[in-house]
Amino acid sequence: MRVFGIDCGTEITGYGVVESDDTGREPRLICKAMGAIRLAKSKTLPERLAQVYRELIAEMERWQPEAVAVEEVFYSVNAKSALKLGQVRGVALLAAACQGLPVAEYAPLRIKSSVVGYGLAKKEQVQFMVARLLELAEVPQPADAADALAVAICHIHTAQTLLQQGAIR
Amino acid sequence: MRVFGIDCGTEITGYGVVESDDTGREPRLICKAMGAIRLAKSKTLPERLAQVYRELIAEMERWQPEAVAVEEVFYSVNAKSALKLGQVRGVALLAAACQGLPVAEYAPLRIKSSVVGYGLAKKEQVQFMVARLLELAEVPQPADAADALAVAICHIHTAQTLLQQGAIR
Numbered sequence: 001m002r003v004f005g006i007d008c009g010t011e012i013t014g015y016g017v018v019e020s021d022d023t024g025r026e027p028r029l030i031c032k033a034m035g036a037i038r039l040a041k042s043k044t045l046p047e048r049l050a051q052v053y054r055e056l057i058a059e060m061e062r063w064q065p066e067a068v069a070v071e072e073v074f075y076s077v078n079a080k081s082a083l084k085l086g087q088v089r090g091v092a093l094l095a096a097a098c099q100g101l102p103v104a105e106y107a108p109l110r111i112k113s114s115v116v117g118y119g120l121a122k123k124e125q126v127q128f129m130v131a132r133l134l135e136l137a138e139v140p141q142p143a144d145a146a147d148a149l150a151v152a153i154c155h156i157h158t159a160q161t162l163l164q165q166g167a168i169r
Numbered sequence: 170m171r172v173f174g175i176d177c178g179t180e181i182t183g184y185g186v187v188e189s190d191d192t193g194r195e196p197r198l199i200c201k202a203m204g205a206i207r208l209a210k211s212k213t214l215p216e217r218l219a220q221v222y223r224e225l226i227a228e229m230e231r232w233q234p235e236a237v238a239v240e241e242v243f244y245s246v247n248a249k250s251a252l253k254l255g256q257v258r259g260v261a262l263l264a265a266a267c268q269g270l271p272v273a274e275y276a277p278l279r280i281k282s283s284v285v286g287y288g289l290a291k292k293e294q295v296q297f298m299v300a301r302l303l304e305l306a307e308v309p310q311p312a313d314a315a316d317a318l319a320v321a322i323c324h325i326h327t328a329q330t331l332l333q334q335g336a337i338r
Contacts, residue, residue: 046266049259053267075248082248086255090218091263093256097215098222 001159002032004065004101005152006056007144008089010081013037013052014144017063018134018152020160027160029153031134033063034145049091056095068096069155071147072105106154114154126150170328171201173234173270174321175225176313177258179250182206182221183313186232187303187321189329196329198322200303202232203314218260225264237265238324240316241274275323283323295319 007014016034020027037055039048060068070092073085096103109119116129127146131139133153140146176183185203189196206224208217229237239261242254265272278288285298296315300308302322309315 044272046262046272049263050266053263073252075252077248079244079246079248079251082251083242083244083255083258086252087259087262089252090256090259093215094218094222094260094263097219103213103215 002065003152003155004068005148006070006092007147008092010084012144014148016149016152020156029133034140036142036144053091053095060099068101068103069151070105071151072107104155111150111154114157115150171234172321172324173237174317175239175261176316177261179253181313183317185318185321189325198302203309205311205313222260222264229268237270237272238320239274240320241276273324280319280323283326284319
């Protein structure tokens with residue numbers, strides 16, 4: 001199973017591709033790719049949105065994931081920030097739809113629980129555990145890429161749990 | 170000059186194509202097309218965003234406008250609504266960018282001033298004046314299409330004013 005995680009942001013949108021390898025004695029998680037799309041401030045908003053869209057489509061075509069995972073938005077932000085974030089998020093969800101990929105959304109608490117085992121874990125703990133689960137020598141940079149890998153891991157863990165329960169095959 | 174106006178909404182996104190005809194003794198405004206994209210509630214969010222994107226791209230390709238005009242978002246809405254609206258708006262702005270069209274944004278007050286001559290005009294007054302300026306027998310339906318025509322008219326009026334002032338050629 002290969003999952004494309006996206007962490008949408010107004011300035012930086014992170015992505016990460018995680019694959020589960022169930023061929024060995026113990027299931028492993030492999031980081032196939034990660035990166036961050038930094039939006040040029042000199043560009044207009046429509047141009048910035050086109051940049052996010054094109055880069056996400058290019059990475060999805062390159063890595064051929066089976067699903068996309070994104071974080072549910074936490075509404076403590078104000079309306080102005082929510083609108084800006086929504087514009088980027090809409091384009092990211094569109095990219096998934098145009099590639100024919102199903103999209104799964106996970107609440108921040110759920111992602112932390114899935115990666116660290118504790119829903120109120122700090123951001124740094126999540127990033128440390130992402131590196132450990134994916135057997136990376138260092139914590140993924142920037143943090144947006146690490147967050148994207150975290151939501152992809154959450155999706156794989158959720159799918160594995162459902163499989164074990166016989167809920168999906 | 171042909172302008173494609175868009176009125177983004179979470180459930181219905183209106184659009185309208187307005188052309189200025191400066192060949193006669195008096196400049197005229199012509200409504201070339203108008204419509205509304207109603208989002209199926211049975212679909213997932215990514216599917217709905219893909220529907221908006223595809224329909225807008227199809228209409229832009231059909232009508233070959235020179236510019237796109239949208240309303241600036243009024244921040245009195247709450248963060249949850251702003252995020253939802255932002256997702257649709259991001260996709261609409263992306264459609265314009267992918268077609269290589271410049272996007273102009275106008276504040277609600279500016280649009281009302283431009284169409285009715287009074288910034289605090291009521292919604293019904295704006296819709297009535299849209300019908301009158303475009304020489305339509307009836308007020309455009311749904312209201313979302315009328316609002317899209319209004320922002321397109323605002324863009325044409327603004328461009329004509331700038332032309333008269335010699336600011337652009």
